[in-house]
Amino acid sequence: MLRVGIDVGGTFTDVVAVDSESGETLSLKLPSTPREPESGVLAAFDTALRERRAKASTVEFVAHSTTVGTNALLGQIGLELPRVAMLTTHGFRDVIEIGRQTRSRVYDLYVGRPRPLVARGDRFTVRERIGPNGDVLVRLDDAEIARACAELRAVPGIGAVAICLLHSYANDEHERRLAASVSQALPGATVVASSQVDPAYREFERFSTAVVNAALAPLVARYVERVCAGLQARGVRAGLYVMRSDGGLARAERIAQRPASVIESGPASGVIAAGALGERVGIGRLLSFDMGGTTAKAGTIVDGVAAIATEFEAAGRTHSGRAVKGSGYPVRYPFVDLAEVSAGGGTIAWLDAAGSLQVGPLSAGADPGPACYGRSSLATVTDANVVLGRLNPGHLLGGAFPIDAERARTAIAALADALSLRVEDAAAGIVALVDAQMSKALRIVTIERGLDPRDFTLVAFGGSGPLHACALADELGVTRVLVPRHPGVFSAQGLLDAALTERVARPVMRRVPDAGAALADTFQRWESRSRESLLGQGAVADTLAFCREVDARYASQSFELSVGYDQRPEVLSARFHQAHRRRYGYDVAGEPIEIVNARLTATGRLARVCAGRAPRGERSAEAISSRDVWHAGRRLREVAVYQRDALAEGAALSGPAVVEQYDSCTYLAPNWTLRVHDDLLVLQRAPEDA
């Protein structure tokens, strides 16, 4: 049986197809088709089947990550959003546009807001009011509902309606009645009630989550239908699963109800892959480091679980690894916590007005690409790696892609001359600066979250990750690095490793001693419902697992921490104090604790994990060639270059060395050793005195 993972990125669509009996893996990189995403996905699927010479009927499942949501919000041609209308409480029609009333760039006199997904003229209000405890202060009467529906009917071409009333998380009656009537009045439109998609307090974030869901729903539903229909037409009987932003899979038909939950699906899959790899080799703390052509992303896995954050801004910007508040559309769904920086192989080096060397944030992308691709004279990180001898000076992609090393050198020489540096020192400078930025991303997800990077193993992937891994590990005090078998398509691998996931949450707003027993019943009810749902989506029964958590805070605070639930108040309190101390460095004994939300996470596997792959070949580690490599300002002569495919299980190398392969290249620095173990490259830093 064949398991197929398809990861659609901005430039490339990566495919991994694994035979569940033999463990044999096929990996492919194909161009993406952003204007018509479904055709690219189906074409990728066809290519995988053709290359494996497999029948569609032998496909066990297809797991997919998509950028369709992000691209639509960013204004991709061919993915136009529908006209979205909104119904909200009288007096509050602009809450969705005011947001948190901050500007996203403090010193930019030309700063703007993201374009509202609902135009002001399409925001309608109803007279009603619910109080913070769910009490009805002003009743929503039927005449008011009828009037609102009539107003909506008068607007041509509405594709979706978001219903967003104040305090609806505490009492959803008004929203439900409105939703029912609007669905009847506008039969063609998707209707989303905020209390259904995000029942939590803080109105702007809830309204925004509802609006993003409404805006994406028609488009994502159509996309999913087309991909499913295409697979069926090819004879695939198995289901299509889509990865959500939280790294869990869901049956494709289900995501159409909450399309905002898949917006960050691509970046999540890399971290999930790193987590699965850790599970396979028995390492619980991993730093996932994914460096591609334009960006680098860092995430963490602690005790086998990917770090999760609870809110992100869809289509927002990041600055130096941190999300810029107010630059996108807030979506209050869990997502894999990542720090992203504009640092990749294509990132451009330049000189600022003071003549200082700068790297990024602009990228040469795939077109025109780095100077060494032959179509530009842009000095990029990739060119620097060519000049330093770390990348093959003749070709990439196993010979399929020619490299013009002279052109790389000329581009970097232009900068070097202005800086009065040797070409190689300028190249080393570019690499040092891009490394500094990437180490910032790695620090953000560790040190700033109260984690010590020295306790972690780095998993380096993406086309460029393994080139920079040793330097970053050195910078952070990490002593072990893992490079997976196919670093360039590792994220697609993550799709096959992920579990089906259901998350349920609801506001509690009660202090610890009162909340205990009532919550136990709630969790019980949620578990039986989730069990049914996961089994219905195809989960294997004995792989089901449940995690009960509460978001709690000191009663006088306004921010929460998630801790494992326990029915006994004293245990729950102790857990919270401890979590607060670990995260913020202190706790306040005796202070009352309030439970804000209860959360259940239920997971189940689609299939059992494949048997381990048999290590291949008995070939020893023999260098295929050698070349000079620059390191720390010195020329290291005739550094051995190895072919990844020829490295046998157990082979051991010591740095400096270069390991080349189709989809990536690993640079082993002088103070590092490497061993092939379990089909991974395990890089280890030599002890200090060596």
Next chain:
Amino acid sequence: MNEIDPVTVEVIANALVYASEEMGVAVGNSAYSANIKERLDHSCALFDARGRLIAQAEHIPVHLGSLPWGLVETLRAIRANGGVRQGDMWVANDPYLTGTHLNDVTVIRPVFFQERLAGYAANKAHHADVGGSVPGSMPSVAADLFAEGLVVPPLRLMVDDLPVGETFALFAANSRTPDARHGDLRAQIAGNLTGERRLLELCDRYGAQTLARAVDRLLDASEMRLRHALRELHDGAFAAEDFLEDRNGTPSLRIALRLTLRDGQATIDYAGTSAQTALPLNAVFGVTLSGVHYALRAVTDPTIPMNDGCFRPVEVRVPEGSLLNPVRPAPVSGGNVETSTRNADVVLQALARAAPGRVPASSGGTMSNVMLGGTRRDGRTWAFYETIGCGMGARPNADGVDGIQCHMTNTANTPIEAIEREFPLRVVRYEFAAGTGGAGRFRGGDGLVRAIEIVESAAHATLLADRHAVGPPGACGGESGARGRHVLLREGRETVLPAKTGLDLEPGDVLVVQTPGGGGYGSPDGRTG
């Protein structure tokens, strides 16, 4: 090795900026009060051993020039009392030393490397209440500084790396929210210790000498970039003036300046500015500086790394005893919000003449401060403070943004659902004040309307706003934005309230705050859309 290579300088520059950002995260993470934790009303910076700013995380513009100025002044005071020692942590909030107002508490850590002073880590955070006559410590009337709250000269918060309990106790004993004072001061310590750790790592890795040379180079680079950007403006002298409204609503408090630009050097002379006032609207010199640096940075190049080099091409002269450089003990709480905002407007006005076509029309020009407090039926006291966004001035190429924080502040609103859970208040309206943006080829942003009803029991309100007499001016033929307005709705009657006032409210009363619209840009005849 006398020369230091440019790449090392750049790597160190990155590391220093990152260190200051990490300090900011550490303060935010460990703070107790929502004001610091959620609204991020704090700033962090690193200084070298000579007290020169080497990196600053950019959160709140009003801290931009005032934190470095405050560090120098505070250290001068500390030196007069014996100076800093290893293991010290100092705290102060005296505005005449630290550079803003009493709520902004500054904490300073001298950093020692191999027994020698290597620099300072410092941060400033807004404490929600530091005593005084009203909750929030920003009264609408105050005869002097002492009426505004507790004045703390430089005191030790740590000695030999151990907390000084008495100093914590002093802050707690003088605040309406004592528990939060402890948590917030601890957070400020955590921030400085983070900065210290990073600075020491750099000393370790590169050596103190190389680090010092790199710092020299990167300060020079910022100076060079700012001079370069200033040379792109027109040389010459450019005068500008505007007025703040006094308690009677008369725009009588004058801010006047003359900006002289010559070959990459900017001189700003505030001769002609009103004398200091008996109202809490005086802006200490640090606040005045921050307005200048904010405006210059926004108009020239906001990507220049913020450090001492950015201050060198700029000279600021303010008459002593004036609204923008008062003499102790003039009251200053509102100078930090309202006067600070108008000052930035006036500097931008002058810059508009030096950089035609690059500076937007005036934004709302007030932070629209609302402070409410009282005693609940169960006897608990409560205090609520917020600032409300306004209309942004239209830009030379685009409309102004509706209802947003402008210029010297960027703090977030408190969610309505949070306000109603925590306070005996009900928000009855929060939307754009449609049509309040000034007309123009590009339209000014609309202001906001926020209406709050008092429920449960009586409350006291303090309102502090401006631009109620004259709307924010347009630019290049654009019209002014609409003026702001305060209205009290009581038993079906509307009463217009002054811009700056304090009053008692009963349950059922509704306070309506309408903030000013932004000015328009260019003649409305030129409007295309």
